Amino acid sequence: MLLPFTFAVFTLQYLTLALPSDFSKRHVDFSEFQGLTKNARDRTRQNDPAGKYFHEATFATHYDGRFASTKLAYTPRRTHLRSLVRTYLDTMHSLHIPTWLMHGSLIGWYWNGKILPWDDDIDVQISEPSMAFLAAYYNMTVYHFTVKIPPEAAGDELDEAGRDYLLEINPNWTNNSTLDLHNVIDARWIDMTTGLFIDITTLRYNQSSEDTAEGQKLFCKDKHTYMSKSVFPLRESEYEGKPVKVPYSYAELLEEEYGKKVMTRTRWEGHYFNEELREWVIDGLP
Amino acid sequence: MPYRGLDTRLPTRPLVDFIPDDSLHVDDEDAAFYAKDDDYLIHPHWKAMIQRISNRIPRRIKRYSFVYLGLLVLLFIGWKMHFGPKLSLHRQEIAEMEDTSKAAYGINVRPHFKDMVYIKSMDEKHLPKGNKRLIAVGDVHGCKEELEQLLKEVEFNEAHDHLILTGDIVAKGPDSAGVVSLAQKYGASCVRGNHEDKLLLSIAETSERKASLPGPTDNDPKNSDFLDEESHSHGADDYTLRKLAKQFSAEQITWLKELPVILKVERIPLMGEVLVVHAGLVADVPLDQQDPFQVMNMRTIDLKTRMPSEERKFTEWEKYWNHQQKKKAETERQTVIYGHDAKRGKNIKKFTKGLDSNCVRGGHLTALIIDSEGKTTVTQVKCTGYVE
Numbered sequence: 060m061l062l063p064f065t066f067a068v069f070t071l072q073y074l075t076l077a078l079p080s081d082f083s084k085r086h087v088d089f090s091e092f093q094g095l096t097k098n099a100r101d102r103t104r105q106n107d108p109a110g111k112y113f114h115e116a117t118f119a120t121h122y123d124g125r126f127a128s129t130k131l132a133y134t135p136r137r138t139h140l141r142s143l144v145r146t147y148l149d150t151m152h153s154l155h156i157p158t159w160l161m162h163g164s165l166i167g168w169y170w171n172g173k174i175l176p177w178d179d180d181i182d183v184q185i186s187e188p189s190m191a192f193l194a195a196y197y198n199m200t201v202y203h204f205t206v207k208i209p210p211e212a213a214g215d216e217l218d219e220a221g222r223d224y225l226l227e228i229n230p231n232w233t234n235n236s237t238l239d240l241h242n243v244i245d246a247r248w249i250d251m252t253t254g255l256f257i258d259i260t261t262l263r264y265n266q267s268s269e270d271t272a273e274g275q276k277l278f279c280k281d282k283h284t285y286m287s288k289s290v291f292p293l294r295e296s297e298y299e300g301k302p303v304k305v306p307y308s309y310a311e312l313l314e315e316e317y318g319k320k321v322m323t324r325t326r327w328e329g330h331y332f333n334e335e336l337r338e339w340v341i342d343g344l345p
Numbered sequence: 346m347p348y349r350g351l352d353t354r355l356p357t358r359p360l361v362d363f364i365p366d367d368s369l370h371v372d373d374e375d376a377a378f379y380a381k382d383d384d385y386l387i388h389p390h391w392k393a394m395i396q397r398i399s400n401r402i403p404r405r406i407k408r409y410s411f412v413y414l415g416l417l418v419l420l421f422i423g424w425k426m427h428f429g430p431k432l433s434l435h436r437q438e439i440a441e442m443e444d445t446s447k448a449a450y451g452i453n454v455r456p457h458f459k460d461m462v463y464i465k466s467m468d469e470k471h472l473p474k475g476n477k478r479l480i481a482v483g484d485v486h487g488c489k490e491e492l493e494q495l496l497k498e499v500e501f502n503e504a505h506d507h508l509i510l511t512g513d514i515v516a517k518g519p520d521s522a523g524v525v526s527l528a529q530k531y532g533a534s535c536v537r538g539n540h541e542d543k544l545l546l547s548i549a550e551t552s553e554r555k556a557s558l559p560g561p562t563d564n565d566p567k568n569s570d571f572l573d574e575e576s577h578s579h580g581a582d583d584y585t586l587r588k589l590a591k592q593f594s595a596e597q598i599t600w601l602k603e604l605p606v607i608l609k610v611e612r613i614p615l616m617g618e619v620l621v622v623h624a625g626l627v628a629d630v631p632l633d634q635q636d637p638f639q640v641m642n643m644r645t646i647d648l649k650t651r652m653p654s655e656e657r658k659f660t661e662w663e664k665y666w667n668h669q670q671k672k673k674a675e676t677e678r679q680t681v682i683y684g685h686d687a688k689r690g691k692n693i694k695k696f697t698k699g700l701d702s703n704c705v706r707g708g709h710l711t712a713l714i715i716d717s718e719g720k721t722t723v724t725q726v727k728c729t730g731y732v733e
Contacts (some may be wrong), residue, residue: 144375156555157550169453170454170458171453171454172454172456172457274583287583291393291550292547292550292581292583292586293546293548294458295458295459295460296456296457296458296459296703297457302459305456307543309638310636310639311655318645319652322450322453322652323452323650323651324449325452332452332453334452337454
């Protein structure tokens with residue numbers, strides 16, 4: 060259902076060359092997406108702190124205000140989020156970029172290899188060399204997919220013929236410091252139709268740490284830390300029907316972050332795990 | 346001189362002389378001086394009886410009564426501090442093992458992994474019948490010489506014996522490739538241990554990296570600093586792993602890839618259905634629902650959630666396994682043969698047979714011999730020790 064991507068590399072490269080400085084405008088703001096967005100006006104939050112690269116929408120934090128003006132309802136959000144993940148994993152697979160799940164997405168994978176229905180963001184990580192590679196060759200590339208949206212999920216203007224996804228790299232990804240508080244997200248995979256996006260973070264080596272029995276220390280700019288032995292070597296599995304990597308000691312990482320109950324409790328956030336359907340179902344539904 | 350009719354003259358004799366007699370005289374040299382006054386709280390009858398009994402207790406014993414009291418106090422403290430909590434812990438464990446409402450591990454859809462064989466059945470022709478035997482050996486870790494010595498010791502005969510290895514046949518020791526060759530030569534059955542798992546994942550990662558595409562320009566990222574060996578290394582451990590990987594032939598790696606996480610051996614008398622895994626299994630969770638990572642890594646189980654763990658802080662998984670098997674009908678029982686836990690060493694229980702006795706660190710290499718009647722015997726050889 061997802062055609063192999065036919066991507067158009069935009070000639071926006073000159074923009075990536077612009078270095079962040081106090082007087083430069085946002086690298087790729089709303090005006091630059093004319094013809095690529097259905098939005099009539101920019102819904103990007105305007106009062107973000109100086110130096111912050113990615114801006115969320117005025118109406119919700121998990122949407123890109125350049126491409127959407129409203130939040131999605133429960134069912135369409137799930138459908139679009141699923142397409143978002145599938146197109147992302149497809150693209151990374153074609154580019155030979157290993158990308159693995161963390162946090163909420165890893166919980167969803169553990170239970171049934173799918174997105175948790177109440178989760179509105181997807182957490183993926185990539186390695187430093189991968190990010191360097193994407194930043195050098197694939198920043199601001201747009202990928203066109205044919206996505207079949209079931210009628211109940213599609214809005215009036217959502218086009219099932221084709222959808223564009225944008226891979227945008229935060230130029231501040233090269234800043235290795237967790238003090239760079241406004242740029243903890245290194246890249247985003249953005250649905251240019253709904254404004255939904257996936258946050259991509261780089262798993263970095265802590266250069267000052269020694270090699271221990273647990274391997275080396277790793278961290279992300281969002282201040283999560285890991286030991287290399289629990290992440291690598293990665294395992295290959297599937298998420299939403301697409302190839303994905305998961306950390307070596309997935310159960311241990313989940314337990315460390317959320318406790319054992321995250322793998323045993325069958326009721327969360329108004330949903331329960333239906334063993335027959337092998338799905339999380341809203342409470343009250345059969 | 347009289348005063349109001351009284352004679353106020355001083356007496357001519359000391360006052361004491363006026364006391365009629367000296368019945369109040371007490372001599373402190375008399376034993377009675379120190380005697381306790383009888384307060385009559387205990388009936389004289391009883392008193393006499395106590396007296397009689399205590400007279401019968403030898404003096405020596407009376408003298409040591411303090412020591413006995415001390416011992417009693419020690420016993421009491423010991424009970425309070427050690428045996429009491431141990432007993433209550435045991436009782437609590439039993440109660441938790443009996444409680445079925447909490448069984449929660451294994452409800453999720455079992456994670457699926459690429460290139461991992463989950464379950465396999467041993468060929469029926471290897472089942473111990475007549476003079477045929479099954480020889481199960483714990484974690485070999487590349488100790489080829491010890492394995493050969495052990496096989497000689499048990500008089501292993503390819504013609505009618507079948508060798509089963511509980512995983513972790515590679516890594517740490519001197520000749521991992523040699524052990525794989527030997528296993529292949531004897532047509533041995535083996536399961537995927539955590540070391541085979543890590544090795545195979547590392548090999549897959551490396552080969553994937555080599556296959557990765559160059560970028561859209563002529564600048565080949567394979568040769569650039571993005572994807573060189575150095576920047577992809579995950580530390581010294583990763584380096585050791587990649588060095589180990591180079592020892593194997595392609596055909597050996599294919600053989601290793603085929604190793605299942607769980608090996609099902611058919612029913613054997615006395616043992617029930619025999620299962621071979623590297624680390625362990627959670628009782629009463631269907632085989633199909635056991636998390637492969639846990640099967641290759643578990644040591645204990647948290648009885649509250651039935652979640653297994655690599656750590657040692659919970660109850661030993663085999664304790665729960667044995668407890669549950671005893672309750673089952675004989676036809677339902679299952680015995681697990683496993684390795685992995687070198688620290689606890691050889692650990693033979695009715696329904697669990699732990700065979701890792703730390704060979705690579707200079708312990709023993711252990712073999713469990715199963716004959717056609719399901720009788721088991723254990724044979725060990727001493728190992729040289731190759732790692733600290």
